[in-house]
Amino acid sequence: MNASRTSRANRTSRAACYAAVGAxxxxxxxxxxxxxxGSREPGLGWTTGHTAMFAGLLLFAPVLLALRRLLAPRGTTGGRLAANAALGTAFAGLAASLVQIGIDLCVGLAAADKGEQVRLFQRVQDVPGVLPAVYQVGPLLFYVGLLALLVAASVGAGRALRWWSPVLMLLxxxxxxxxLAFIPLAAACYLVALSPLVRLGAAPRTALA
Structure with a gap:
């Protein structure tokens, strides 16, 4: 049983390792x-870019779970509840971000030109609740929850990350x-901020005797 759990833990760690780079x-x-x-209007550039972003957001799911697992062995009951709240917040924001990119993809595929793209976006965003939930407030929850998990994992005696991980994520x-022109810079910051997960994921776990 211990060997089976260790094998699953190693596979999960490797998945988080790949995701920390891939996302x-x-x-x-x-x-x-x-x-x-030309990439901001319907066409190959729009579709390719948004597909890449959608896949990248999906890869943040194992990253979030890996950060939560780093906090599992330590902390009080209140601390664990706070970590779970941060994880839930991040996943709620991630869901909103995925919906947003999904809408962008659908609109890009449905629109024949830039003018129709604008009209379709306006029609979607005119639906009550869509603008705050999917474009304004909802996606921010992802970054709030992710930053909270990074901070929690980088403070205290048993910290698994260094102080610069949340700082780079915030930057x-x-x-x-x-x-949005700074997205490549942001991605570089995220890659360095999450790089400790690569090291931790590459270290195999051994079964308990």
Whole structure:
């Protein structure tokens, strides 16, 4: 039983390891494609970029779970509840972000030109609740929850991450929020911030005797 649990834990750790690299890489690909002329209107650039971003967001799911597992062996009951709340917040924001990118993909595929793209976006965003839930407030919860998990994993005697992980995550988030042209820079910050997960995921776990 111990060997089976250890094997599952190793597979989960490796998945988080790959995701910690893949998620920022796909995010950087999206950001780079956005800088190509013509990529912000219906076409191959729009579809390719948003598909990459959608896949990158999906890869953040194992990253979030890995960060939560880092906090599992330590902390009080209140601390564990706070960590679970941060995880739930991050997943709620991640879901909103996926819906947003999904809408962007569908609109890009359905629209024949830029004008129709604008009209379709307006029609979707005019639906009550869509704008705050999917575009304004909802996606922010992902970054709030992710940052909270990073902070929790980088403080205290048993910290698994260093102080610069949440700092770089915050820097990248602020940069991309200020201008979407900085998404590749944000992705680089995220990659370095999450790099300790690669080291931790590469270290095999052994079964207990």
């Amino acid at each position: 920022p890489a796909l995010m950087a690909l999206y950001g780079g494609i956005r800088l190509v002329p 990248g988030t602020v940069a991309s929020g200020a201008d």
